[in-house]
Amino acid sequence: MNDLSHDGYVTADGRQIGGVVMEMRNITLRFGGVVAIKDISFDIREGEIRAIIGPNGAGKSSMLNVISGFYNPQEGEVIYKGTKRPPMRPYKVARQGIARTFQNIALFEGMTVLDNVMTGRLNHMNASILDQAFWWGKAQREEVANRQKAEEIIDFLEIQAIRKTPVGRLPYGLKKRVELARALVAEPKILLLDEPMAGMNVEEKEDMSRFVLDVNDEFGTTIVLIEHDMGVVMDLSDRVVVMDYGKKIGDGTPEEVRNNQEVIDAYLGVSHD
């Protein structure tokens, strides 16, 4: 690992990574007697691609749910932009600039692609319900302005041709892309991706990887990513957190993690003789 000073570090491919934007401090999350996350701390730095990996049931998705405010941890603190974040409802977390996609696609199936993407813009729209009812000045102006942003993202992710198609009719790979569009259009500070390549073939994975890198490069978005495909993780991410049974067993560059004995044991198993 390079110098982890307050000002950030320079990645292997020469990108300058900024200071800490979010820090998880001693997070413990319990469901009744089950401890999903045990005393985990790590930080997320501005502009980096941070991966969370681990075997099934390690608590990765729970971690993402803690970041997006869906679960409130029993112990520990989430520090966001230098201040401690009190427990808050997910929609308020979204308003602070944290967007995410889901492991099992969670799109609005009855709506068109365009409507799905426009829903992602709702935190940038605040015309009153009366304005909207009569389609007056602000409501109409806002709709057009946000449509412009939505179309930019639709262009960026190359889904122009399906913008008026109801999402329920799309194939799996495209749905994943639409979900990314919906998260991206909110112009988030941090983008959480829960297994963006799950269930995809090689070409679709390549496309998705390209989009993840492009998003990071063009918009400077910080990305936190859960993924099982080790090739993808090692190629894309700048730093990796490894979890196993709710505990953090490794944290560092892909190179460091790959050579970490504990990580190797967790993935390959150890003999119990």
Place this chain on the structure above:
Amino acid sequence: MFYREAGDFKTTYAEDNQTFPIAFDRYRYYAVLLIGVGVVPFVINDYWASAILIPFLIYAIAAMGLNILTGYCGQVSLGTGGFMAVGAYTSYKLMTAFPWLDMISITLLSGFMTAMVGLAFGLPSLRIKGFYLAVATLAAQFFLIWMFNKVPWFFNYSASGQISAPERSLFGIAVTGPNAEAWVKYLFCFGFVFVLAWIARNLTRGSIGRQWMAIRDMDIAAEIIGVNPLKAKLTAFAVSSFYVGIAGALLFTVYLGAVEVGSAYGIVKSFLVLFMIIIGGLGSIFGSFAGAAFMVLLPVLLRNILTGVMGWDTALATHFEFVIVGALIMFFLIVEPHGLARLWALLKDKLRLWPFPH
């Protein structure tokens, strides 16, 4: 040939976003409006007004209201009849307490009052969903009807327990009461339907409409991308109740004139409006109209065919009417579970390619 987008270029997002993107649809809409305002009032008679047109218009408003709540926001409600009663009793109390108030204000105020009541009964929706919410709204239905029956203040201590609409006028022309003419009542309802349909369309295509649909399709994801579920659900309840309240008020003041709450606004009415939106199409403004037309027109049509054309006994015809309407509802739902609105959309898709199907 005539029904297509080709050659109709949209150069702004506002144009792309319009209600009727296809020119033919636009002209058809204007034609319907023109006939509705310019022709029908001159040829209308009492039979057409009271048997067909006025109930169709009023139920279209109620169906739009319930469609906003159930079709767009996904919250099932069985309290429509009760909320219509709130609109009716509010308008009755306003008409008798403030005789100088004009009918438009009275009807709008009845809508707002019902919106308040709807908000209160919408609160459980934050914790419960689906069938359980339906049962909670059912409680609203029974409670409201019970209240209007038992608290004499609501029916001004009349001996019969009924309420009847006094004569009130708008611009000097009687709108309610026995002296109101058919064309006046018709135009009064038409005006409300026109404005409310336009507002419903605006709401459902804008940000708030997308929030409702997001809650309907996947509420957890909606909350995580920033929809405040409390706000989205309660606005849906309020807007929906506003519509339903106006429909209930019009049903009493303009259409029925005198009302006994249990029979006019009972659970049967809740189901009637629910059938309208299921048959018409959930999540569609057009579907609300189609469903209202289906449920209002079909019995009348059948009655006329059975007694008029086939010469059946009236009592027999009345009973068979129920059987046939029920069978037809089932037939339509089996053929097209997504309602008349979907059939209409399929027809338009076909028309787009006609006469060359490739």
